[in-house]
Amino acid sequence: MKNRGATILAIIGAALLILPLVMHDTFVLRVLTEGIMWIGLAIAFDVIAGYTGYLNFGHGAFFGIGAYTIGILMMQANLPFWAALPLGGVAAGITALIAGIPTLRLKGAYFAIATWALSRAIQQLALNVEFTGGPDGMRLEAFLNPQFFYYLMLITVGVIFATLWYLLERAPFGLKLKAIREDEEGAKALGLNPTKLKMQSFILSALPTGILGGIYAYWITFIDPSSTLGDLVSDQAVVMVVFGGMGTLFGPALGAILIFAFKTLFWAYLSDFQLLYLIILGALIAISVIFIPNGLWGTMVKRKAGATRPEQKAEPASEPAALSAVAAPEEGN
Amino acid sequence: MAEPILKVNSVTKCFGGLTAVDDVSFSVEKGEIVGLIGPNGAGKTTLFNVISGYYAPTKGSVIFQGNDISGKPPYHLAGVGIGRTFQVVKPFAGLTVLENVTIASFLKHPKKADAERHAWQVLETTGLADRANVSAAGLTLAGRKRLEISKALALDPSFLLLDEVVAGLNPTEADRTVELIMKLKAQGLTILIVEHIMRVIMNISDRLVVLNFGKKIAEGTPSEVSSDPHVVQAYFGEEAA
Numbered sequence: 044m045k046n047r048g049a050t051i052l053a054i055i056g057a058a059l060l061i062l063p064l065v066m067h068d069t070f071v072l073r074v075l076t077e078g079i080m081w082i083g084l085a086i087a088f089d090v091i092a093g094y095t096g097y098l099n100f101g102h103g104a105f106f107g108i109g110a111y112t113i114g115i116l117m118m119q120a121n122l123p124f125w126a127a128l129p130l131g132g133v134a135a136g137i138t139a140l141i142a143g144i145p146t147l148r149l150k151g152a153y154f155a156i157a158t159w160a161l162s163r164a165i166q167q168l169a170l171n172v173e174f175t176g177g178p179d180g181m182r183l184e185a186f187l188n189p190q191f192f193y194y195l196m197l198i199t200v201g202v203i204f205a206t207l208w209y210l211l212e213r214a215p216f217g218l219k220l221k222a223i224r225e226d227e228e229g230a231k232a233l234g235l236n237p238t239k240l241k242m243q244s245f246i247l248s249a250l251p252t253g254i255l256g257g258i259y260a261y262w263i264t265f266i267d268p269s270s271t272l273g274d275l276v277s278d279q280a281v282v283m284v285v286f287g288g289m290g291t292l293f294g295p296a297l298g299a300i301l302i303f304a305f306k307t308l309f310w311a312y313l314s315d316f317q318l319l320y321l322i323i324l325g326a327l328i329a330i331s332v333i334f335i336p337n338g339l340w341g342t343m344v345k346r347k348a349g350a351t352r353p354e355q356k357a358e359p360a361s362e363p364a365a366l367s368a369v370a371a372p373e374e375g376n
Numbered sequence: 377m378a379e380p381i382l383k384v385n386s387v388t389k390c391f392g393g394l395t396a397v398d399d400v401s402f403s404v405e406k407g408e409i410v411g412l413i414g415p416n417g418a419g420k421t422t423l424f425n426v427i428s429g430y431y432a433p434t435k436g437s438v439i440f441q442g443n444d445i446s447g448k449p450p451y452h453l454a455g456v457g458i459g460r461t462f463q464v465v466k467p468f469a470g471l472t473v474l475e476n477v478t479i480a481s482f483l484k485h486p487k488k489a490d491a492e493r494h495a496w497q498v499l500e501t502t503g504l505a506d507r508a509n510v511s512a513a514g515l516t517l518a519g520r521k522r523l524e525i526s527k528a529l530a531l532d533p534s535f536l537l538l539d540e541v542v543a544g545l546n547p548t549e550a551d552r553t554v555e556l557i558m559k560l561k562a563q564g565l566t567i568l569i570v571e572h573i574m575r576v577i578m579n580i581s582d583r584l585v586v587l588n589f590g591k592k593i594a595e596g597t598p599s600e601v602s603s604d605p606h607v608v609q610a611y612f613g614e615e616a617a
Contacts, residue, residue: 215487215491218471218475221475225469231430232450232527233482233531234455234483
């Protein structure tokens with residue numbers, strides 16, 4: 044099962060890698076690049092929302108901060124792209140750290156409202172200060188190479204996916220975050236520091252989002268407060284993750300692919316009805332919360348087969364051995 | 377006798393104008409089971425929350441193994457060897473039983489594979505191994521109380537605070553839990569237990585501390601305490617005394 048999953052992933056990865064060599068349609072490449080970006084945004088959002096249980100409605104702010112950081116550093120400080128890119132992630136991470144101190148004390152809807160308000164405030168800031176170009180936005184030096192951006196996005200999202208997979212599914216960190224999501228008070232008694240874990244999770248969610256924002260800015264070459272700091276980035280991420288399945292990595296990826304495909308088709312054929320798109324997004328989130336609360340992926344996999352008892356395959360753990368592991372002193376029955 | 381493992385020094389805990397725990401002192405020696413009893417609202421759970429770091433005492437101090445731990449956060453206390461259960465059980469409902477216990481095992485076993493192996497051993501001890509892959513939300517009350525104990529044990533604590541782990545169980549389940557507690561004592565664990573079921577608390581405790589309206593009204597062996605007029609009065613009213 045696990046090996047089959049890895050094989051499927053490897054095949055998809057290989058197909059995506061060779062695709063631009065056989066396919067030269069710029070429009071398709073562009074759509075794929077953005078689709079891959081959305082997978083990255085959705086899984087990064089899921090770190091804080093799905094694994095940790097803090098629904099962040101300001102995810103778009105990290106994206107915009109990454110985009111603006113790269114824009115400002117490249118155009119005003121004349122930094123090369125490769126030097127500016129990691130700083131976009133760092134800027135988003137620092138924003139998460141500062142924003143997290145007050146907001147991570149809030150729970151549920153209050154956290155969602157606070158982060159939403161914060162992202163609105165950051166958007167207003169970008170509209171009103173000089174160095175962002177205000178409402179006119181900012182034009183970056185154009186580097187028109189669709190293949191380059193396709194590969195850059197693919198590799199970046201691949202690295203993000205692998206890193207999050209390791210941290211959340213392989214290392215103890217993911218399970219600790221889920222403990223926070225399930226019961227913060229109970230988690231404290233087990234030696235977990237919720238404040239620290241929530242902060243780590245928030246930063247881990249923000250950092251890759253900032254980097255993706257930076258790549259987006261250089262790729263699209265034009266950023267303004269409504270395209271990168273608007274509601275739509277956050278809202279789409281929320282719908283993708285809730286629809287796909289929170290607290291997993293494949294769920295948000297699946298949600299991202301489906302929602303983005305829908306968006307692309309909608310834009311292609313019904314671009315006169317943009318408001319309708321938002322209405323459909325809203326309806327979709329309501330429907331998925333009511334009918335598939337575990338999301339598509341969560342409903343598909345249900346519960347995994349589960350781990351096996353160790354002694355079934357190896358040494359039979361005798362009663363005294365099991366006991367002495369629990370309480371250090373020697374047995375004394 | 378050696379230095380007590382836990383010393384509660386004149387602990388007072390107020391919530392606004394309400395004094396929930398009023399100048400309570402007692403100590404627990406290594407390896408013994410001390411029962412904390414008292415009528416509803418006597419302040420037992422509040423005292424538990426002070427000892428386990430959920431509340432800072434308003435006055436007084438808690439000394440654990442010679443160190444002042446008053447006001448230290450719970451996750452710090454878990455690290456120094458204090459495990460606790462909750463009267464209102466706190467399972468991580470969306471996770472499996474094994475995952476619940478593994479999270480506690482991380483404290484002493486930072487590697488996931490080691491933590492899981494350790495969690496299995498704990499589940500064997502507490503009799504939940506058969507339910508390891510079940511969602512914690514799917515456990516019965518008895519199972520959830522057992523899961524509470526399992527999580528506390530997975531911390532490899534030297535001192536265990538058990539808050540009503542028997543209440544609400546049927547007699548067979550209660551006997552199994554008592555058996556487990558005695559087994560843990562035999563392993564050298566020190567236990568402070570709050571319990572309402574007198575049959576249980578009288579049998580397993582070496583000593584009892586009795587609270588009423590936040591004050592300590594008696595302390596001693598179960599037989600001493602059960603004949604103490606203050607205790608009889610607190611439980612049965614003026615006339616019985």
